[in-house]
Amino acid sequence: xxxxxxxxxxxAAMLTEIGVNSVDELFAPIPKDIRTDGPLAIDxxxxxxxxxxxxxxxxxxxxxxxxxxxxxxxGTYNHDWxxxxxxxQSRTEFLxxxxxxxxxxxxGTLQWIYEFQSMIAELCGCEIANASMYDGxxxxxxxxxxxxxxxxxxxxxxxxxxxxxxxxxxNTYVKHLNIEVVEAPLVDGVTAWGDTVNSDTxxxxxxQPNFLGxxxxxDAVTAKAGEHDALSICSLYPIATGLLRSPGxxxxxxxxxxxxSLGVPMGYGGPHFGFFATRQKFVRQLPGRLVxxxxxxxxxxxxxxxxxxxxxxxRREKATSNICTNNALIALRGCVHMAALGPRGIEEVAxxxxxxxxxxxxxxxxxxxxxxLAFPDRPFFNEVAFRATGGDVAVTRLKNxxxxxxxxxxxxxxxxYADLDGVFTLxxxxxxxxxxxxxxxxxxxxxxxxxxxx
Amino acid sequence: xxxxxxxxxxxxxxxxxRCTRYQGANRTKAAAGLPAGELRDAPPALPEIAxxxxxxxxxxxxxKNYAISTQFYPLGSCTMKYNPQVNEAIASQPAWAxxxxxxxxxxxxxxxxxxxxxxxxxxxxxxxxAVTLHPAAGAQGxxxxxxCLRAWxxxxxxxxxxxxxxxDSAHGTNPASCTLAGFKVQSLKTGPDGLTDMDxxxxxxxxxxxxxxxxxxNTIGLFEENIAEICELVHEAGGRVYMDGANFNxxxxxxxxxxxxxxxxxxxxxxxxxxxxxxxxxxxxPICVTEDLRxxxxxxxxxxxxxGYLLATPSLSIGRVRGYHGNFMVLLRAxxxxxxxxAEGLRRVAExxxxxxxxxRVKLNQHWRVPFDGICMHEFVARPTKExxxxxxxxxxxxxxxxxxxxHPPTVYFPLVVAEAIMAEPTETECKETLDGYIxxxxxxxxxxxxxxxxxxxxxxxxxxxxxxxxRAVKDPKLCFTCG
Ligand SMILES: Cc1ncc(COP(=O)(O)O)c(C=O)c1O
Numbered sequence: 012x013x014x015x016x017x018x019x020x021x022x023a024a025m026l027t028e029i030g031v032n033s034v035d036e037l038f039a040p041i042p043k044d045i046r047t048d049g050p051l052a053i054d055x056x057x058x059x060x061x062x063x064x065x066x067x068x069x070x071x072x073x074x075x076x077x078x079x080x081x082x083x084x085x086g087t088y089n090h091d092w093x094x095x096x097x098x099x100q101s102r103t104e105f106l107x108x109x110x111x112x113x114x115x116x117x118x119g120t121l122q123w124i125y126e127f128q129s130m131i132a133e134l135c136g137c138e139i140a141n142a143s144m145y146d147g148x149x150x151x152x153x154x155x156x157x158x159x160x161x162x163x164x165x166x167x168x169x170x171x172x173x174x175x176x177x178x179x180x181x182n183t184y185v186k187h188l189n190i191e192v193v194e195a196p197l198v199d200g201v202t203a204w205g206d207t208v209n210s211d212t213x214x215x216x217x218x219q220p221n222f223l224g225x226x227x228x229x230d231a232v233t234a235k236a237g238e239h240d241a242l243s244i245c246s247l248y249p250i251a252t253g254l255l256r257s258p259g260x261x262x263x264x265x266x267x268x269x270x271x272s273l274g275v276p277m278g279y280g281g282p283h284f285g286f287f288a289t290r291q292k293f294v295r296q297l298p299g300r301l302v303x304x305x306x307x308x309x310x311x312x313x314x315x316x317x318x319x320x321x322x323x324x325x326r327r328e329k330a331t332s333n334i335c336t337n338n339a340l341i342a343l344r345g346c347v348h349m350a351a352l353g354p355r356g357i358e359e360v361a362x363x364x365x366x367x368x369x370x371x372x373x374x375x376x377x378x379x380x381x382x383x384l385a386f387p388d389r390p391f392f393n394e395v396a397f398r399a400t401g402g403d404v405a406v407t408r409l410k411n412x413x414x415x416x417x418x419x420x421x422x423x424x425x426x427x428y429a430d431l432d433g434v435f436t437l438x439x440x441x442x443x444x445x446x447x448x449x450x451x452x453x454x455x456x457x458x459x460x461x462x463x464x465x
Numbered sequence: 466x467x468x469x470x471x472x473x474x475x476x477x478x479x480x481x482x483r484c485t486r487y488q489g490a491n492r493t494k495a496a497a498g499l500p501a502g503e504l505r506d507a508p509p510a511l512p513e514i515a516x517x518x519x520x521x522x523x524x525x526x527x528x529k530n531y532a533i534s535t536q537f538y539p540l541g542s543c544t545m546k547y548n549p550q551v552n553e554a555i556a557s558q559p560a561w562a563x564x565x566x567x568x569x570x571x572x573x574x575x576x577x578x579x580x581x582x583x584x585x586x587x588x589x590x591x592x593x594x595a596v597t598l599h600p601a602a603g604a605q606g607x608x609x610x611x612x613c614l615r616a617w618x619x620x621x622x623x624x625x626x627x628x629x630x631x632x633d634s635a636h637g638t639n640p641a642s643c644t645l646a647g648f649k650v651q652s653l654k655t656g657p658d659g660l661t662d663m664d665x666x667x668x669x670x671x672x673x674x675x676x677x678x679x680x681x682x683n684t685i686g687l688f689e690e691n692i693a694e695i696c697e698l699v700h701e702a703g704g705r706v707y708m709d710g711a712n713f714n715x716x717x718x719x720x721x722x723x724x725x726x727x728x729x730x731x732x733x734x735x736x737x738x739x740x741x742x743x744x745x746x747x748x749x750x751p752i753c754v755t756e757d758l759r760x761x762x763x764x765x766x767x768x769x770x771x772x773g774y775l776l777a778t779p780s781l782s783i784g785r786v787r788g789y790h791g792n793f794m795v796l797l798r799a800x801x802x803x804x805x806x807x808a809e810g811l812r813r814v815a816e817x818x819x820x821x822x823x824x825x826r827v828k829l830n831q832h833w834r835v836p837f838d839g840i841c842m843h844e845f846v847a848r849p850t851k852e853x854x855x856x857x858x859x860x861x862x863x864x865x866x867x868x869x870x871x872x873h874p875p876t877v878y879f880p881l882v883v884a885e886a887i888m889a890e891p892t893e894t895e896c897k898e899t900l901d902g903y904i905x906x907x908x909x910x911x912x913x914x915x916x917x918x919x920x921x922x923x924x925x926x927x928x929x930x931x932x933x934x935x936x937r938a939v940k941d942p943k944l945c946f947t948c949g
Contacts, residue, residue, distance in 0.1 A: 014896065017896060036840075038719055040687065040842070041690075042693065045725040046720050051718055051811060055803070059551050071561030073573055074568070075560055083568070099523045099527075103532055104532040107533035109873075112584075115933070116928055117871060118526070118929050119530035120744040126946070139943060144541075148785070148787050149786065149787050156645075176785055183763070197594070220666045226500065226501075254495055256504065267640040277564060279561070279565075281788070281795075299744065303932045309931055311930055328640035333644075336603065337602075337747075350512050351514075352512050353511050356486065357508060366489070366491060366497040369497075450835050454875065463662040
């Protein structure tokens with residue numbers, strides 16, 4: 012059998028030692044009437060060769076976006092990473108270790124997590140960061156729950172510009188804790204806080220840049236939150252910090268986000284990793300694992316999991332979160348990638364992504380009257396919202412035409428924002444080439460010229 | 466292991482060193498049109514390291530780890546089995562790795578078909594027909610199922626049933642998930658036989674009970690023999706039964722939870738279904754539930770219709786608990802594992818896991834106290850003898866001495882119901898010689914402990930660092946480089 016080393020002779024010898032006649036006798040504690048008769052209705056096993064061919068055949072039914080010009084964004088971006096990242100993820104000493112509960116034989120994992128925490132804290136502009144969360148959406152939900160605990164208030168304000176999946180996740184999580192979620196709407200592509208924040212509010216949550224690509228005014232958030240002694244939380248696209256300021260430096264109390272843009276394959280949406288950074292004074296309220304520096308009995312520098320009394324395995328029903336397994340290996344990718352980028356690299360990626368988006372924002376409305384910028388007065392980073400005069404019908408036309416031209420792109424906004432008929436987003440990264448933009452613009456102009464001709 | 470001290474990347478950083486470069490960036494152009502207040506003055510102070518030094522840094526770090534690929538790693542409850550290389554090779558293919566989560570279903574039929582088949586195979590293995598692949602790990606699976614339970618209770622006009630019973634041997638995520646789902650926890654006693662105390666259960670059932678969360682086999686490594694009766698009692702009292710499926714490796718192909726009365730359970734694909742633990746994740750925690758609970762499952766589920774496979778939201782779905790569709794790249798590995806093994810292979814997994822665990826148990830029970838010494842499932846709990854304790858030897862010392870002898874220790878101090886627990890799970894992918902080597906090491910340590918050998922308190926001495934001062938890490942917290 013695959014992956015099982017024991018031979019029949021081994022099994023016989025072991026059964027003798029145990030003092031039973033058959034493996035079946037070992038299942039005696041399972042009452043007969045609840046045991047499964049006969050084999051499971053699962054196909055017989057394949058050889059490794061047949062498995063590889065079978066999965067390759069299945070894979071041939073996919074048209075991966077990342078291997079062709081890709082303008083899809085919406086929280087997951089087609090960024091590049093060096094070969095180093097893939098190689099180090101596949102180091103089996105990282106890949107096949109468990110959570111570093113025994114520090115003496117886990118210094119490798121512990122040190123890279125400490126370095127990961129340090130680099131994430133730097134990007135976020137915060138004092139501390141944890142070892143990772145599942146993803147950006149659940150990290151946002153955990154941040155709000157943490158704020159509610161700190162402030163002992165049961166109301167949070169969330170920008171409608173937060174990723175729709177994160178908003179949905181928040182709603183699912185906090186429903187059971189009697190926390191009221193108030194949504195601040197987007198007006199002309201940017202969050203309109205109005206009088207949503209009041210003195211019952213535990214936290215105000217904004218996404219930078221928001222789901223439609225607009226760069227939000229961070230000071231507006233900290234001012235609103237400060238006025239009512241609420242915490243300010245930012246869900247951050249980490250690549251943007253190559254060009255934009257770090258929210259922690261702008262006064263935010265908690266900074267979370269999805270780390271996919273830091274060297275993680277889009278992977279049909281997961282696993283990515285979530286990150287979570289905050290102030291040192293909130294360390295005891297933090298969810299998830301945390302690595303700290305200490306010394307061993309000889310005084311040598313050593314790393315260890317720390318502040319475990321927050322966590323489920325110690326605190327059980329009083330834990331700050333139920334998270335146990337997090338997304339370590341994917342965070343390792345992020346760690347290697349951040350170090351490989353360095354200050355200049357992350358700035359280059361941020362600038363290139365923004366420059367390409369500027370080119371696109373210029374070229375597309377220039378080529379066809381059927382498309383305009385959706386929010387012409389709003390600043391964007393690498394993702395641009397456009398409006399098709401023909402509404403969602405035109406958006407679908409464009410999407411199909413791009414697919415036919417082997418270009419991945421167009422996320423229609425109206426599936427989440429009912430009032431945004433005809434609005435769609437396109438995103439650029441350092442992998443976007445000028446010729447990709449030319450082709451996209453050409454397909455768009457042909458599509459809508461034909462429409463006019465019809 | 467590699468003993469070379471490795472400076473932090475920040476310490477090794479030198480201005481001007483580079484690894485990744487991209488061409489054509491122009492900060493002035495990029496900044497034009499952005500509000501001046503949102504721009505930063507200088508790029509983030511990430512370390513500046515050259516490529517080879519970066520490779521060496523992380524490679525040496527990797528050599529400071531114990532891992533399944535380098536040694537026996539019998540960490541109980543964690544199922545540290547072989548993580549097949551072919552699954553990693555498959556997961557690196559662009560046909561999977563480069564799929565964007567918001568692609569139209571027509572462009573991802575291969576991925577959706579795979580998920581659909583995985584849902585079906587997990588339903589078959591658990592006997593629970595409705596499956597969601599959405600949760601990110603076991604703990605999130607627990608939480609998701611408990612939220613479904615609350616939705617069901619509300620629909621039954623029973624919103625005041627707010628108490629969930631949990632045996633005192635349960636993993637910490639069980640009670641933590643209950644709190645997050647808005648339930649109160651009431652603890653159940655473990656009886657002298659290591660099983661859930663039936664009288665205690667009966668006395669605690671009542672109209673306030675939402676359900677029971679039970680781990681089977683339990684964390685002592687014993688199959689809850691009365692499970693069918695337990696489920697019946699909870700159902701009669703108006704509650705539902707959740708099974709923590711972390712230990713499914715012991716019974717896959719042998720018994721289906723749906724057949725013994727379980728209503729909901731999670732699977733840790735990073736345990737039973739061989740996906741790597743990666744130093745603490747990522748995992749994947751699908752949940753499998755009875756047909757009547759399908760409508761509450763989180764969005765999305767994969768369904769099939771005339772036009773192919775698509776993502777759909779169940780009618781009374783609790784909503785999402787994370788972004789997108791689940792940890793797809795983990796699902797891909799688990800799918801590959803199931804296809805490689807097939808029905809027969811899966812049953813052999815359980816058989817050999819249980820065989821290996823019982824072999825360890827009988828070979829060690831003369832040297833250690835094994836409090837529940839009947840046939841075990843895939844793992845068993847031992848502890849130091851009275852004599853060892855009188856010598857001042859604790860489980861922590863045993864664990865550290867094992868490290869010194871080249872073994873990753875079992876899970877220690879868990880389950881909480883056994884003081885000084887040493888819980889070992891060998892898994893089916895270890896050969897007899899490896900088990901024999903571990904047995905020898907444990908016998909040697911038992912002798913040292915009976916002698917009260919001082920060296921035990923100093924172990925390990927041959928690792929990159931010796932015992933770490935954990936109190937100091939809290940008293941004088943240093944949690945990242947820049948905050949000092
Ligand atoms: C018995 C048991 N239940 C639940 C969990 C939690 O699973 P996860 O770590 O995947 O969240 C674990 C694993 O650590 C476990 O051993």
